[in-house]
Amino acid sequence: MVTITDVCKRAxxxxxxxxRVVAGNGYVSEAKRKAIEQAIADLGYRPNSFARALRSNRSNVIGAVMVDIGTPYFAEIIYGVQRAIRPAGKSLxxxxxxADQDMEARAIVEMVDRSCDGIVLYLERPMRPEVVEILKKAAVPVVSIGHNHYPFSRATVGLDNFEGARTAMRVLLDQGHRSIVYLSGDLxxxxxxxxxxxxxxxxSEVGMSLDDIEVQSGLFHDSFGLSAGRELLARRRDFTAVFAGADVIAAGFYMAMREAGLRVPQDVSVIGFDDSYHSQFMSPPLTxxxxxxxxxxxxxxxxxxxxxADPMAGPLQSLVRxxxxxxxxxxxxSLVKEVA
Incomplete structure (x- = not known):
């Protein structure tokens, strides 16, 4: 194994x-820098990141606990995290x-045990008290996405779910829809x-309440949209619009519509939430x-x-619109069209 001593001798x-050259700190003459870089290239030297972490008390590793990194939604969040930390020399x-309290707890403790410098959390369940204490004692900075389940978090990033959903429902109401079904994610x-x-x-802006529409809840998954759509269409045909709480739910509802020989939006209008990649390719493209x-x-x-950079910074907050x-x-x- 090539060591730093071998590089010293060669250069x-x-x-x-x-x-200083490897760490990018301090002055080194241009001639010596070139000699060192050439020696590193010739010998194939790789700095020992573990040893550097011991010396600096930093692992240069950021931890991220998401709900499910196997889904496009959370994979995209991870992409955003990595895009920001790579220029800072951090690994992920x-x-x-x-969305399981025990599994979330295990994932967080693993990040602490592996000496992550900081952790980004997207949790769906309250953090266990013992995990809160572990994080607190480890003095690991935490940033929460969505709802903050860590009481000592110094930073949060929220998504404006409220305004997004209000906008979606306004679209349907402004078009004249009143017989509406809302297919929500897990409430x-x-x-x-x-x-x-x-x-x-x-x-409420048009004098209605949740009692005036039908609300069903299930998984943020196309299987829920499909099963709910099949049940709805078998039971009733009087609704004119569906607000799907996620585009994947809308995709499942589209399938139920096709099975029933119905068309979007001629028979039922559909609006989604997310603008996931596939929504523009649905037929018709999903609003x-x-x-x-x-x-x-x-x-x-x-x-x-x-x-x-500054442990005393914060609290930091931002909202993604x-x-x-x-x-x-x-x-x-169609009924409004006929009256008009």
């Missing part, structure tokens, strides 16, 4: 000079908590709770609420880097 310089360690999860509040706020998912990860990582993406899955209900 004809001291160990401290090589260390990732784990999933699967024990923070994002779904906030979106339901947005739906309720939009309804939806866009959230900048990668921006969630990017801003969380930037907050964490700021806390690492949503916006309407108007495509072709929402139309005026």
């Amino acid at each position: 004809g310089v001291s160990r401290s000079t090589v260390s 360690m990732v784990s999933s908590g699967y 024990t999860i923070g994002d779904a709770i906030d979106r339901l509040r947005g739906v309720e706020a939009a309804l 939806t609420i866009r959230q900048e998912v990668g921006e969630l990860g990017k801003q969380a990582a930037q907050h964490l880097l700021a806390l690492l 949503t916006r309407l993406v108007d495509r072709s899955s929402v139309a005026v209900p």
Whole structure:
């Protein structure tokens, strides 16, 4: 194994000079720098990151606990985190908590045990008290995305779920829809709770309430959209619009519509939430609420880097806004067309 001593001998310089070049700290003459870089290239030397971490008391590793990194949504958040930390020379360690309190706890403790410099958390369940104490004693800076389940977090990044859902429901109401079904995600999860509040706020603006529409909740998954759609269409045909609390739910509902020989939006208008990649390729393309998912990860990582640079910084807060993406899955209900 090539060592720093081998590089010193090849370049004809001291160990401290090589260390300054490798770390990028301190002055080294251009001639010596070129000699050291050439020696490193010739010998294939790789700095011992573990040894450097011991000396600096930094691992240069950022931990990230997401709900499920196997989904495009959370993969995009991770992409945003990595995009922000790479220029700072940080590596990334990732784990999933699967919206399960025990698995979330295990993932967090693993990050602490592996000496992560800081952790980005996207949790769906309250953090166990013993895990709160472990994080607190380890003095690991934490940034929470979404709902903050760590009471000592110095930074948070939120998504404007409330305003996004209110905008979506307003679109349907402004088109004249009143017989509406809202297919929500799991209503024990923070994002779904906030979106339901947005739906309720939009309804109140026209003198309606949640009692005036049908609300069903399930997984943020196309299987829920499909099963709920099949059940709805078998039971009733009087609703004119569906607000799907996620684009994947809308995709499942599209499948149920096709099975029933119905068309979007001629028979039922559909609006989604996320603007996931596939929504623009659905038939018809899905009108939806866009959230900048990668921006969630990017801003969380930037907050964490700021806390690492200055542990007394904060509290830091940011909110990622949503916006309407108007495509072709929402139309005026047929009854309103006939009256007009």
